[in-house]
Amino acid sequence: MTDDESTTAAEDLAKRLRLLLDVAEAETGSEATFAQIAAFLEGRGTNLSRSRWTYIINGHRYVQDRALFEGLAAFFNVDAEFLAGSEGAEIPAKVSAQLDLVRSMRAARVKSYAARTLGDISPNALQAISRFLDAEVAQAQESKSGGE
DSSP states (O other): OOHHHHHHHHHHHHHHHHHHHHHHHHHHSSOOOHHHHHHHHHHTTOOOOHHHHHHHHTTSSOOOOHHHHHHHHHHHTSOHHHHHTOTTOOOOHHHHHHHHHHHHHHHHHHHHHHHHHTTTSOHHHHHHHHHHHHHHHHHHHHHHHHTO
């Protein structure tokens, strides 16, 4: 693996882990902590130091540790192949559904922010912003369903 490939793989792993952290938070209402993750892994016989977690979650170094991938996949209740970034690994349904929800929620927050900050803007302009954001969400969903 070249340095560029290793950097890209590390960044992709970090993105998948942050996505899984977001999904877990949405499901449980609280963020999974390093202590919870480390304790879970320790129970499976895998050690995870805080420094190793930090460089993995920030995409600073690519890790090829099958036991770690399997432990993290078990913690997040996903397939280890997805976490490892294996070619052809499918995005878990709960992750895909959560992504759709997050897109919709972000669009709603942007609409709300625009309405508050652009208070003196015309109703027509606010409606145009709303239509644009709705179209962006719809386009993202169409491109996702077109790839399935």
